[in-house]
Each structure stands twice: as structure tokens, then as C-alpha cells.
Amino acid sequence: MSNLDPIAFSKKLIGTCFARLSSGNVVWKKIAYGGACAGNEPKLKTGFAKMKKLLLLLPLVCLLGCYAGSVKPLLNRPEFKAENEPIRTLRIFLITDDSYRKEEVEKFVSKCSRLVEMQVGIRLEIVDGYQIKWEDELDDIIKMEIRIARDTWSKRDQFDIALTFVHFAFNVAGGKLPLGATDTFFWRYLFVRELDPYILLHELFHALLLQRGHSEEWVMRGGRPAYGNEWYWLTPEDRKGVLRNKWRDFNVMPATGEEEEGKPRESWFYYKVGLAYLKKREFDEAILLLNKSVETNPKYAVAYETRGVICSRRKQYDQAISDFNKALEIDPSLAEAYFNQGRAYYFKNEYDRSWKDIRKAQDLGYKIPAEFLEALRRASGKNE
Numbered sequence: 001m002s003n004l005d006p007i008a009f010s011k012k013l014i015g016t017c018f019a020r021l022s023s024g025n026v027v028w029k030k031i032a033y034g035g036a037c038a039g040n041e042p043k044l045k046t047g048f049a050k051m052k053k054l055l056l057l058l059p060l061v062c063l064l065g066c067y068a069g070s071v072k073p074l075l076n077r078p079e080f081k082a083e084n085e086p087i088r089t090l091r092i093f094l095i096t097d098d099s100y101r102k103e104e105v106e107k108f109v110s111k112c113s114r115l116v117e118m119q120v121g122i123r124l125e126i127v128d129g130y131q132i133k134w135e136d137e138l139d140d141i142i143k144m145e146i147r148i149a150r151d152t153w154s155k156r157d158q159f160d161i162a163l164t165f166v167h168f169a170f171n172v173a174g175g176k177l178p179l180g181a182t183d184t185f186f187w188r189y190l191f192v193r194e195l196d197p198y199i200l201l202h203e204l205f206h207a208l209l210l211q212r213g214h215s216e217e218w219v220m221r222g223g224r225p226a227y228g229n230e231w232y233w234l235t236p237e238d239r240k241g242v243l244r245n246k247w248r249d250f251n252v253m254p255a256t257g258e259e260e261e262g263k264p265r266e267s268w269f270y271y272k273v274g275l276a277y278l279k280k281r282e283f284d285e286a287i288l289l290l291n292k293s294v295e296t297n298p299k300y301a302v303a304y305e306t307r308g309v310i311c312s313r314r315k316q317y318d319q320a321i322s323d324f325n326k327a328l329e330i331d332p333s334l335a336e337a338y339f340n341q342g343r344a345y346y347f348k349n350e351y352d353r354s355w356k357d358i359r360k361a362q363d364l365g366y367k368i369p370a371e372f373l374e375a376l377r378r379a380s381g382k383n384e
Contacts, residue, residue, distance in 0.1 A: 070218045070233035075118050084121030088246055093152055093159035094129030097166050100195060105165060108195045115197055115232050116204065120242045127159055138169035142272075144191065145183040149269075150276040153285060160250040161207065163200075164191045179224060182206040185269040188250040198224055198231050205234065208242040210254050267297030275306060283310050301330040305337045308344075317344045335364035343372065351380035 067073050074080045096105060106126065113124035132151070137143035144166070152162050168177050168191075179196075180203040183189040187207040192199050201219050206212070214222040218231055220238050225231050234242065248254060253266045274289030287310055293303040308323030324341035327334055342357030354376060358368055377383055 067233065069235060071119055071236055071239050072233045074236070083243065084117075084119075087117065087121045087123060089123045089125050090161055091127040091159045092124050092129075093155065093162045094126050095132050095148065095151075095162060095164040096129070097132050097134065097164075099165050099167055104195060108197075108200075109163070112197050112200045112204075115201060119234050120208075120239060120246060122208075122246060124161075128155065132164070134166075138166070140170065141168075141178075141181050141191070144181075145185070145189050146269075146272050146276055148189050149183075149186075149273045150280075153273060153277075153289070156251055160188065161204070162189050164189070166191055166193065168193060184212060185265065186250060186253050196224070201232055205238065205242055207250075208245050208248070209238065210245060210248075211241075263297050264300070267293045267300045267303065270296060271300065271303045271306070274303075278306065278310060283314065286310055299330055301327040301334060301337075304330070305334060305340065308337070309340055312340065312344050312347075315347070317348050320344045333364065335361045335366035338364065339366050339368060346372075346376055346379065349379075351376065351382070355380065355382065 071080070092109065094105065094109070096102070100108075109124055109126060116122050116124060130151075132147075134144075134147070137147045144164075148162050148164055152159070168181075170178075177193065178191075179193050180199045181191040182203045187210055190200070190203045190207060192203060198219060205220055209220070214220055215235055215238055218233050218235050218238075220234065221231070245254075253269070270289045270293035274286045274293060277283075277286035277289065287307065290303050290307040290310070293300055294307070297303075304323045304327040308320040308327065311317070311320035311323060321341055321344050324337050324344065327337045328341070331337075338357045338361035342354045342361065345351070345354035345357065358373075358376065362368060
């Protein structure tokens with residue numbers, strides 16, 4: 001049964017029904033063309049009786065065969081239930097864009113929770129949320145992920161999964177709008193377009209399998225099936241992967257490849273979220289994230305530079321200069337870092353050093369704002 005294709009099997013069964021019915025082909029042809037059928041009633045009755053029996057078997061075959069290859073037929077087995085224990089509750093931070101009413105979403109999440117708990121012993125519980133007003137992020141999934149991470153960062157210890165309902169504004173392969181998405185950094189920021197359990201379960205299991213790849217069948221297949229409405233089930237193999245990661249800490253970026261390859265991605269993510277806080281002028285959160293960025297990857301030059309910019313805005317010029325120096329040690333081609341360091345020296349009244357950095361920025365093609373050049377000329381008494 002595990003290798004049975006339910007669609008092919010059903011087609012074969014229906015074909016058999018009609019083949020059996022037409023086994024008294026003379027009778028059938030006579031009826032079809034209005035001919036006499038006297039004396040053929042017994043054959044006709046026998047054909048219909050056989051077809052009726054076969055058609056009555058069809059629902060049973062569908063019930064037994066249509067879930068072949070999934071965990072659905074295994075749900076009531078004692079050993080299967082034992083593997084699901086103990087139950088874990090995943091705390092859901094719910095984010096909506098007014099696409100659906102709150103009551104609709106809560107009912108939908110409750111239904112999905114039951115489907116997940118049956119398969120892997122995980123419940124979904126909404127613990128917090130808000131209604132989002134998107135800015136310019138809807139055309140890029142990475143921008144959306146960064147936005148959600150920024151909005152929820154201060155509460156990151158209070159939830160496991162951030163679930164966002166959203167109407168995407170960008171196309172994927174084939175020119176279609178995506179049904180859902182999952183970030184591949186923390187594997188905790190989920191995006192869903194419709195109230196379809198298949199979509200939410202697919203993205204949630206991605207976050208627990210920690211992989212982009214798809215299976216050939218059931219809930220982790222690469223696209224929503226065009227037929228049927230209960231493709232909610234894991235394969236036994238995928239279920240094993242989910243159970244291995246059932247108790248993972250969603251606040252920790254999981255190692256999904258070589259450690260050294262993962263560090264630059266992790267550092268970049270912290271940097272981008274920190275940059276998002278900087279744009280909102282929320283400097284404390286920005287500094288914390290930039291600190292994480294350089295701790296994760298001490299060779300990430302732009303993170304040092306950006307942290308230096310924040311220190312300058314806070315008039316912490318010595319710390320700013322230290323960060324600019326570090327950035328330039330790593331990457332001497334950062335023209336903007338020379339300019340920002342020159343500005344820091346200007347505010348410290350160290351005009352010779354300021355001019356030195358400004359010239360280097362100019363040599364690298366950076367256009368110095370005219371008003372700053374004029375201010376430096378006046379303060380230094382030099383007309384360079």
C-alpha cells in the first residue's frame with residue numbers, strides 16, 4: 001500500500017467497472033442503438049450487479065489508498081502516539097494585514113494546531129500579535145523578513161514562531177504569487193497568503209525540517225496539489241526529521257551547513273535588522289544587533305562602520321573612530337568610512353586628521369557634501 005498511487009488505482013478501478021459492465025457487449029450495443037433485447041435481461045442484470053459491487057468498493061479503496069505513503073493511516077497506533085509525547089506548545093506571534101478577520105484566523109490556527117499535534121505532538125498557541133502596515137517591503141521577501149524581525153525583536157524571547165498573513169506583491173517562478181514563505185536564517189518567520197492548512201503546515205514543517213527542499217508527495221511536496229483537499233500529512237520520513245528538531249530553540253540561528261559558511265549569513269541578518277532600527281532612529285536596538293553582527297563575524301566591515309555612524313550621532317566620537325578604523329583595516333576601499341571618520345575628527349576639532357580622511361574618501365571617488373567641506377575650510381583655516 002505504501003507505494004500505491006491512489007489516483008492511478010482509482011482510474012483503474014473505474015475502468016474495470018465499465019469493462020465488466022460491457023462484458024455482455026451484445027446486450028449493451030443493442031440497448032445503445034435501440035435494438036431488441038428480449039432474452040438478455042439476465043445478462044444485463046448480472047452486468048449491473050457486478051458494476052454496483054465494484055462502485056460500492058470505491059469509497060473504501062479511496063479511504064484506505066488515498067493516504068498511502070503518509071502518516072495518516074498510522075495516527076491511532078499506540079507506538080505512533082507514544083513517539084509524539086511529550087507535547088510541545090509553540091507560541092505564535094500573529095501578524096495580520098487586515099486580510100482576514102481575527103476570528104477567522106484564530107479558528108484557522110486552531111484547526112492547523114490539531115493537524116500538527118496529531119502528527120508530531122506540537123500545539124500552536126497564539127500568545128501575542130499586531131496589525132501591520134507595510135511600507136515598501138511587499139515586493140521582496142527578504143525585506144518582509146527583516147521588517148518582521150525588526151518589529152518583533154524586542155519580544156523575541158516571548159514567542160517561537162512569527163506567523164504573518166499577507167498578500168504578496170511579487171511573483172515566483174512561473175509568474176505566480178507565492179502561497180507562503182519561511183525565512184532561512186532563524187527559520188521562525190512564516191508568511192501565509194490564504195487560510196489553507198496545506199500552506200501553513202508546509203511552511204511550519206519547513207521551519208522544523210530546517211531545509212528548503214521538498215518531498216515528492218504529501219504536505220512537503222513542491223506545490224499545492226490541483227486535486228483533493230487533504231494534503232496535510234507528512235511522510236513517515238519527513239516526520240522523523242520534524243521530531244528530531246521538535247524541541248529546537250527558535251531564538252538560536254540553527255546550523256544547517258558548514259559552520260564557517262553559516263556565520264556570514266547570520267552576521268548579515270543581524271546587520272540588516274540593526275540597519276532597519278537605525279533608519280527608525282532606535283539606536284539602542286540597532287547597537288545591540290550590530291554588536292551581534294560583529295561578534296558572529298569579526299571581519300564584517302560594514303557592521304563596524306554602521307556602528308561607528310551611530311556612535312557619531314551620539315557624540316561618542318572616540319568609539320566611532322575606533323569602529324571606522326576597524327572597518328578600514330578590514331576593507332580599505334570603504335570610501336564612506338573615511339568620510340565618516342573625517343567627520344568624527346572634525347567634531348573633535350582635529351582638523352588635520354579630518355582633512356587626511358576626507359582626501360582619502362575623495363581619492364576613492366566619494367563625493368563630499370559641499371556644506372561639510374565649507375565648514376571644514378572655515379574651521380581649519382585651509383582652503384583645500
